[in-house]
Amino acid sequence: MLIAQEFVRPIIDWHGVAPELTLLAIGAMVTLVDIIWNEKAQRIIPTLTGLGFLAALLPVLTLWSDRDELPRVMWDGAYVVDEYSLVLKGLFLVSAYVVVLLATNYMHDGDYYEGEFYQLVSASVVGMLVMTSARDLISIFVAIELISIPAYLMAAWRKRDLKSNEAGLKYMLMGVFASALMLYGMSLLYGFAGDTRLAAIAPALRSSESIPLITLAVVFVVVGFGFKVSAVPFHTWAPDTYEGAPTPLTAFLAVASKAAGFVALMSVVIVAFPEQSGVAEPLLWVLAAVTMTVGNLIAMRQTNIVRMLAYSGIAQAGYMIAPLAVFGDVPSSAARAIVIYLVIYAAMNLGAFAVVITAARKTRSGEISSYGGLFQYAPGLAVLMTLFLFSLAGIPPFGGWYAKYQVFLVLVEPATTAGYVLAAIGAVNAVLAAFYYLSIMKQMWFMPEPNGDHTRVQITPSLQAALAITAIVTLVTGVLPGVIPDVGDLVVALP
Amino acid sequence: MIDVIVFAISALIIIGGAIGVIALPNPVHAALSLIATFFGVAVLFVQQEAHFLALVQVVVYAGAIVVLFLFVIMLLGVDRAQELGVEPLAGQRAAGVAVGAVLLALVVGGLFLSGDPDRGGAVALTGQSGQVVPTVEGEQDVIQLARDLFTRHLLTFEATGILLTVATVGAVVLVRARGAEDLILDEPGTAQH
Numbered sequence: 001m002l003i004a005q006e007f008v009r010p011i012i013d014w015h016g017v018a019p020e021l022t023l024l025a026i027g028a029m030v031t032l033v034d035i036i037w038n039e040k041a042q043r044i045i046p047t048l049t050g051l052g053f054l055a056a057l058l059p060v061l062t063l064w065s066d067r068d069e070l071p072r073v074m075w076d077g078a079y080v081v082d083e084y085s086l087v088l089k090g091l092f093l094v095s096a097y098v099v100v101l102l103a104t105n106y107m108h109d110g111d112y113y114e115g116e117f118y119q120l121v122s123a124s125v126v127g128m129l130v131m132t133s134a135r136d137l138i139s140i141f142v143a144i145e146l147i148s149i150p151a152y153l154m155a156a157w158r159k160r161d162l163k164s165n166e167a168g169l170k171y172m173l174m175g176v177f178a179s180a181l182m183l184y185g186m187s188l189l190y191g192f193a194g195d196t197r198l199a200a201i202a203p204a205l206r207s208s209e210s211i212p213l214i215t216l217a218v219v220f221v222v223v224g225f226g227f228k229v230s231a232v233p234f235h236t237w238a239p240d241t242y243e244g245a246p247t248p249l250t251a252f253l254a255v256a257s258k259a260a261g262f263v264a265l266m267s268v269v270i271v272a273f274p275e276q277s278g279v280a281e282p283l284l285w286v287l288a289a290v291t292m293t294v295g296n297l298i299a300m301r302q303t304n305i306v307r308m309l310a311y312s313g314i315a316q317a318g319y320m321i322a323p324l325a326v327f328g329d330v331p332s333s334a335a336r337a338i339v340i341y342l343v344i345y346a347a348m349n350l351g352a353f354a355v356v357i358t359a360a361r362k363t364r365s366g367e368i369s370s371y372g373g374l375f376q377y378a379p380g381l382a383v384l385m386t387l388f389l390f391s392l393a394g395i396p397p398f399g400g401w402y403a404k405y406q407v408f409l410v411l412v413e414p415a416t417t418a419g420y421v422l423a424a425i426g427a428v429n430a431v432l433a434a435f436y437y438l439s440i441m442k443q444m445w446f447m448p449e450p451n452g453d454h455t456r457v458q459i460t461p462s463l464q465a466a467l468a469i470t471a472i473v474t475l476v477t478g479v480l481p482g483v484i485p486d487v488g489d490l491v492v493a494l495p
Numbered sequence: 496m497i498d499v500i501v502f503a504i505s506a507l508i509i510i511g512g513a514i515g516v517i518a519l520p521n522p523v524h525a526a527l528s529l530i531a532t533f534f535g536v537a538v539l540f541v542q543q544e545a546h547f548l549a550l551v552q553v554v555v556y557a558g559a560i561v562v563l564f565l566f567v568i569m570l571l572g573v574d575r576a577q578e579l580g581v582e583p584l585a586g587q588r589a590a591g592v593a594v595g596a597v598l599l600a601l602v603v604g605g606l607f608l609s610g611d612p613d614r615g616g617a618v619a620l621t622g623q624s625g626q627v628v629p630t631v632e633g634e635q636d637v638i639q640l641a642r643d644l645f646t647r648h649l650l651t652f653e654a655t656g657i658l659l660t661v662a663t664v665g666a667v668v669l670v671r672a673r674g675a676e677d678l679i680l681d682e683p684g685t686a687q688h
């Protein structure tokens with residue numbers, strides 16, 4: 001007899017996986033509509049995909065309303081639906097909806113393949129939803145690949161343009177290299193624990209004495225995630241990829257894809273490494289300090305706005321890594337601060353990209369100098385851009401200040417020298433960042449239009465919706481920060 | 496004793512193959528010497544009683560993936576020795592060697608340095624051979640793997656399915672030519688529509 005033990009059908013909590021399954025069904029439907037009606041369907045496919053993201057938000061809301069049942073633990077603790085994962089699922093679905101709004105006219109006017117683009121976006125978002133609940137090395141890895149591989153392909157979507165080809169190729173090569181490093185670290189972690197579940201790795205690491213090997217595993221895993229969140233010195237792919245990729249996809253990479261990398265980093269570091277903070281904390285401290293400073297210094301020298309936003313995004317990633325540098329003392333507040341930062345960063349950065357895409361419909365340029373006179377011919381757009389830039393710089397009363405304030409609170413909470421020094425570096429960097437954000441405002445408000453062309457910018461309904469959503473979220477999170485739901489405790493015991 | 500001999504022979508084959516991949520000037524030869532590495536790893540899997548992994552290693556890696564490599568090499572017409580004397584970026588090789596040396600030191604250090612002696616630290620590499628512990632006694636590894644795949648990793652398994660489909664769709668879009676789609680060289684920054 002070969003089978004010594006009967007196969008037991010795993011119990012699946014269908015409500016718990018409903019968001020993923022809904023989105024998967026929508027993605028399949030978009031594919032079918034695209035195949036059956038072909039050209040005739042091109043007009044409705046973006047709408048359909050956008051509604052699909054909103055439809056997948058419904059089960060997230062019902063799960064949230066049924067909070068007494070949380071955490072829902074599935075597959076022996078490999079998959080957990082808790083407050084943390086629900087807040088992030090909501091963030092990913094709304095960001096993806098805004099990205100679809102940004103892409104609608106861009107993809108159509110540019111005559112790029114449309115149906116397939118939205119299918120790839122949906123697949124990538126399914127990966128993000130899985131990522132928020134994954135508490136197991138294998139599901140985290142598969143989720144990362146499910147997020148990244150469609151993104152590699154979409155970065156090269158403007159395939160008649162060499163810059164876009166370069167963007168896709170660079171992103172893929174660096175991404176695959178990072179995955180290999182991460183897998184190596186993960187295999188060492190598995191070797192320690194004999195288990196892929198994060199909650200089982202923590203006690204195994206705690207009882208192990210092989211500090212050098214643990215260090216090796218931690219370094220490789222953190223470096224692998226460092227590439228995904230474009231932390232310095234693993235950021236070299238980001239500016240070229242951001243510049244060459246279709247701009248809506250750049251917004252997707254800079255916000256959703258980066259946030260997914262942070263979710264993975266957070267889950268692994270906070271759940272699996274709690275007792276190894278002596279190894280992980282100094283590494284993350286250096287990563288945070290270098291990422292903020294280098295990102296800001298290079299951002300100052302940029303003349304192309306997309307490249308500038310890429311470097312500003314790198315600097316912002318430094319702020320998001322910072323709470324992890326003190327996570328050993330305050331794991332729950334660190335996770336809370338990062339989630340708050342991710343929500344606000346998503347709103348303000350998507351908003352900035354929405355303005356860039358709208359303005360490029362008239363100027364056909366990504367140069368910062370082309371923003372001259374924006375206030376004269378498109379005052380609304382200039383005001384909105386000012387709002388997003390103020391928020392990115394962390395000036396009250398817009399969302400960005402609250403995100404930075406939370407990060408500083410976490411850094412000073414354990415009252416250690418390392419935390420205070422990192423907070424000081426963060427404060428200096430906030431001043432540096434204000435410099436280049438304000439230089440764009442100077443262009444918009446005080447410089448004349450370079451060609452003397454004062455025709456108005458045509459803002460399509462989908463771009464209007466995207467600008468409205470991002471502006472409202474940026475404002476509300478700044479004035480009433482309490483609206484961001486609390487993410488609770490991240491660590492869930494094994495069943 | 497026989498374990499050590501088998502390990503030594505397959506380790507030599509693995510390392511020899513790996514050196515061949517980076518040292519041989521002809522890409523076809525490099526791809527072929529990759530097969531040697533894959534076979535050596537397969538032997539090690541058999542030694543660890545991971546028969547299914549050994550089979551997959553031979554069929555998928557030594558078989559399909561290397562054939563795919565050769566296919567691409569032939570298709571691109573680079574089946575000759577490449578000119579490797581030119582360094583595209585000055586100092587790139589020196590930097591590569593330095594990074595490689597640091598990585599090697601990190602891995603070797605991780606394996607041989609002892610842990611904190613106060614906490615009973617020991618050298619990670621002990622020279623003792625590993626033990627095979629089946630999760631269910633008296634069951635083949637294929638069955639154990641299948642059980643794990645269709646219970647705990649069910650969702651991951653399905654996600655991999657989506658991943659493969661999506662990668663195929665995207666690859667077709669990227670390589671497909673629609674009418675006269677010539678590569679146009681846009682001015683930087685003007686390509687946004």
